[in-house]
Amino acid sequence: MPFSISSSVARLSLLGALLFTFLAASAAPTPLYATYQQAWGFSTFWLTWVFAVYAFALLAALLVGGRLSDHLGRRAVILGALALEVASMLLFHQANGLADLVVARTLQGLATGIATSALGAALLDVDRERGPWLNSLAPLLGMAGGALGCGLLVEFAPAPLQLVYRLFLLLFVLQGLLLLRLPDLLPRQPGLLAALRPxxxxxxxxxxxxxxxxxxxxxxxxxxxxxxxxxxxxxxxxxxxxxxxxxxxxxxxxxxxxxxxxxxxxxxxxxxxxxxxxxxxxxxxxxxxxxxxxxxxxxxxxxxxxxxxxxxxxxxxxxxxxxxxxxxxxxxxxxxxxxxxxxxxxxxxxxxxxxxxxxxxxxxxxxxxxxxxxxxxxxxxxxxxxxxxxxxx
Known part of the structure; x- marks a missing residue:
């Protein structure tokens, strides 16, 4: 019998870990902004644009794709967000200029917005009592872990502008493989086009x-x-x-x-x-x-x-x-x-x-x-x- 994640505790743990990792990855570039700025010589205005395109893309994903998982299923939408996030990690890893940062941050904003909505709904599907608690806590803990962990890696580990993204790539691939074993609790429903209207x-x-x-x-x-x-x-x-x-x-x-x-x-x-x-x-x-x-x-x-x-x-x-x-x-x-x-x-x-x-x-x-x-x-x-x-x- 193929392995599957069936208990509610195991499902909550995996979904909460995914939410934590998405938000940790979203905060990881923040400590590096000054390093990027010094290396590539762009102004503070453009630095804030790198930050802002992430926020705009995340907002667009929440507004337009926030209810995608209601119609396509939670697992399929989370896997799609994982694919976008992996692409953004690869772009960050290979970045050699401001344009690369903007594209990577835009993809990451879309991925995080889609994942936040779908994972939040999936946590509520699994447990109506502990789900809201994880929805509130995991993003803030993730942002703390991402920012602090990135700072420590850059300070004390080799390849300061690449290592953190390699680690996140590994985490997202492993979590994606586990997610494939997670049964989807929500069947597909009609009305997708109507759901895309904010x-x-x-x-x-x-x-x-x-x-x-x-x-x-x-x-x-x-x-x-x-x-x-x-x-x-x-x-x-x-x-x-x-x-x-x-x-x-x-x-x-x-x-x-x-x-x-x-x-x-x-x-x-x-x-x-x-x-x-x-x-x-x-x-x-x-x-x-x-x-x-x-x-x-x-x-x-x-x-x-x-x-x-x-x-x-x-x-x-x-x-x-x-x-x-x-x-x-x-x-x-x-x-x-x-x-x-x-x-x-x-x-x-x-x-x-x-x-x-x-x-x-x-x-x-x-x-x-x-x-x-x-x-x-x-x-x-x-x-x-x-x-x-x-x-x-």
Missing amino acids: QLAVPPQARAVLWRVLPLELAVWAVGGFYLSLMPGLIKAATGANAVLIGGGVVAGLTLSGAACLHGLRFWPAARLLRLGAGTLVAGPALLWLAVLGGHLGLFALGTVVTGIGFGSGFLGATRSVLPLAEPTQRAGLLAAFYVLSYLAFCLPALAVSTLVPRLGLDGAAQLYLAGVILLALLGVRNSVPRRCAQPG
Whole structure:
């Protein structure tokens, strides 16, 4: 009898490992950005474009291909995403210029968007209780592992610009072979062409709450974009520290702090999460602003931990406030609108601020970026204060 992965624990483990690996690979190029920039001599603006094309491609995959696995089956779509991811790893491995990075990052964004959607749905198919927990935790742990692991490999292992991609290639091939043994729990369904049309709609009952949590949600995603695009180069410019190793460490610090919040505070009510997220997304970026001003590595570390708490609690509070307000038939449209707003905040501020680097320098542009995040978080603080009804008389 051929080997198959039949127990729910084995399925959850494989699907969770795949989600972890996809997100680890997505964060791996971040510590290398400064190295690529120095080797090939492109500007900070083009560096942020390498980051932004990934975000745009991932968003397109979520919007257009997010429901592919509902109609083609989970396994087939995940295998397709694996093929795209393997192609991107090969391109990264052979890259010798900016154009190669842009193409590789675009393919990786498409692969990650398709895989995130299909794997998230497959985890829910297998286990409705543990699936959501893995969906929240595995991406953040993966990003931490990818950024920190890449930094360590580049610093202490040979072939710094190739080895990390060889290891990911090996992991993806092995996981793909295991996936072939995984029985698909969802049969194919009709309606594929209709599913490819993006649905962008905020239900009337969710609009007021969405507007209230939107400043904090934008601050959360803007912080993520800041760390994944500008932070490694900023640390080098402000402190003179190793951009690869320390840059990977601060990305890991942000995502691990966020993951700890998602896990440790998962039973907190949404209103309390919003207040914690807004407050720490004022305090954390303020510490980072001072770190840039003074060039203190210790302040970068402390600011990253505090910001990570805001990153995790703010995201959890916003999603828990808005998404349950949609009826089952309205969820796809609300999720799509939520993704669009979030990913625009993820990449557009970094692109805009990068155009100011020639005038302000990286330090000055980063301080402007952080000031914008603090302003958004302050609006979040105001909106998270409980509203009291006026007392009669």
